Amino acid sequence: MKDLSIYIHIPFCKEKCFYCDFLSFKGKEEYFKKYKIALLKEIEEFAILNKDKYIIKTIFIGGGTPSILPIGYIGEIMEKIFTLFHMAKNLECTIEANPGALSYEKIKHFKDNNINRISLGLQAYQNHLLKKIGRIHTIEEFLKNYENVRKVGFENVNIDLMFSLPTQTERDFEQTLKNISELEPEHISTYSLILEEGTKFYSMYEKGEFELFNDEIDRKLYYMAINILQKKGYNLYEISNFCKPNKECKHNIVYWTRKEYIGFGLGASSLIDEKRIINTTNFNDYINFKNKQEIEVLEKRHMYSEFIFLGLRMTNGIKKSDFYKEFNVSIDEIYKSQLDKFIKNGLIIQEDDNIRLSKKGIDLSNVVFSEFI
Numbered sequence: 001m002k003d004l005s006i007y008i009h010i011p012f013c014k015e016k017c018f019y020c021d022f023l024s025f026k027g028k029e030e031y032f033k034k035y036k037i038a039l040l041k042e043i044e045e046f047a048i049l050n051k052d053k054y055i056i057k058t059i060f061i062g063g064g065t066p067s068i069l070p071i072g073y074i075g076e077i078m079e080k081i082f083t084l085f086h087m088a089k090n091l092e093c094t095i096e097a098n099p100g101a102l103s104y105e106k107i108k109h110f111k112d113n114n115i116n117r118i119s120l121g122l123q124a125y126q127n128h129l130l131k132k133i134g135r136i137h138t139i140e141e142f143l144k145n146y147e148n149v150r151k152v153g154f155e156n157v158n159i160d161l162m163f164s165l166p167t168q169t170e171r172d173f174e175q176t177l178k179n180i181s182e183l184e185p186e187h188i189s190t191y192s193l194i195l196e197e198g199t200k201f202y203s204m205y206e207k208g209e210f211e212l213f214n215d216e217i218d219r220k221l222y223y224m225a226i227n228i229l230q231k232k233g234y235n236l237y238e239i240s241n242f243c244k245p246n247k248e249c250k251h252n253i254v255y256w257t258r259k260e261y262i263g264f265g266l267g268a269s270s271l272i273d274e275k276r277i278i279n280t281t282n283f284n285d286y287i288n289f290k291n292k293q294e295i296e297v298l299e300k301r302h303m304y305s306e307f308i309f310l311g312l313r314m315t316n317g318i319k320k321s322d323f324y325k326e327f328n329v330s331i332d333e334i335y336k337s338q339l340d341k342f343i344k345n346g347l348i349i350q351e352d353d354n355i356r357l358s359k360k361g362i363d364l365s366n367v368v369f370s371e372f373i
């Protein structure tokens, strides 16, 4: 049997956060049930066609806001997966939860249904900032839920944070990092604000209602995160992700190392049999069982570049021998000029079989990645 990971997309939110361009909708509560039925059908059809072919290593229920669904739904989805697939012994199963759409009962329901990792979207520790970015919860609600997550017995918790938010000060971000690391979650993700077209922030920015931080301040905040979190025993294992020893997110490592995964749900993407498959993004089509997929057979060049730019996101980088094992061709043969250039100007460090980004390379990672695409 082959290893496989599963991603489940839940495209519902109570409100749209001002920075978010993810595929999610507010105000579709009346469609929750229809969506779940379509999702279960999609899972079942794949499982029937691929009976006994895969062993599931990780599951990630993301969104959107999976925790918005009524109690029972996640259990049904998990039961379907557990009935139809073979599960790895050390299965990692994550659910994303919004502190404004969560309760003790829901957390308990997740735990009772084989979910063993929970990812809480907090973003900032200050209520005025949470409001400013359109989050639906307060810090007090987050703390209560965090307490419940521990009470119920979750031993693997991620907290998402953001920096370079409008009006956020260095002091705010420092306080966020210190207070959150005091709670000792096993994993912390921290991303800087990126202005995405179609978001509320985008139109506010166009109207001149706020200014983006400059790169220098953004980098300063990023290194502040590294300093504070490393002192607290967190290891930066990917450009934006920190964890306590052996608590890396296995599911995300599947993405960064180009292992196979299947995505179920609206707009979910899969990497399977050297194909990239993307589900329909049309909500009505999806709930009416018309999941027209885009299927792209990946060319070798495409796979090489993905291997490099995804792999270099991890601070341990990639192994030249792994590239060879995967593609039966040497990385130097394909990317000699790029590698020579980046090694020479200090953006990439090469040590024996290993290639990784330097500190300068992390700051200019977009420049590096774009040369491999």
Ligand code: SF4
Binding pocket: 012, 013, 015, 016, 017, 020, 021, 022, 024, 063, 064, 065, 098, 121
């Ligand atoms: S809760 Fe998450 S998915 Fe929903 S709008 Fe906010 S950031 Fe986007």
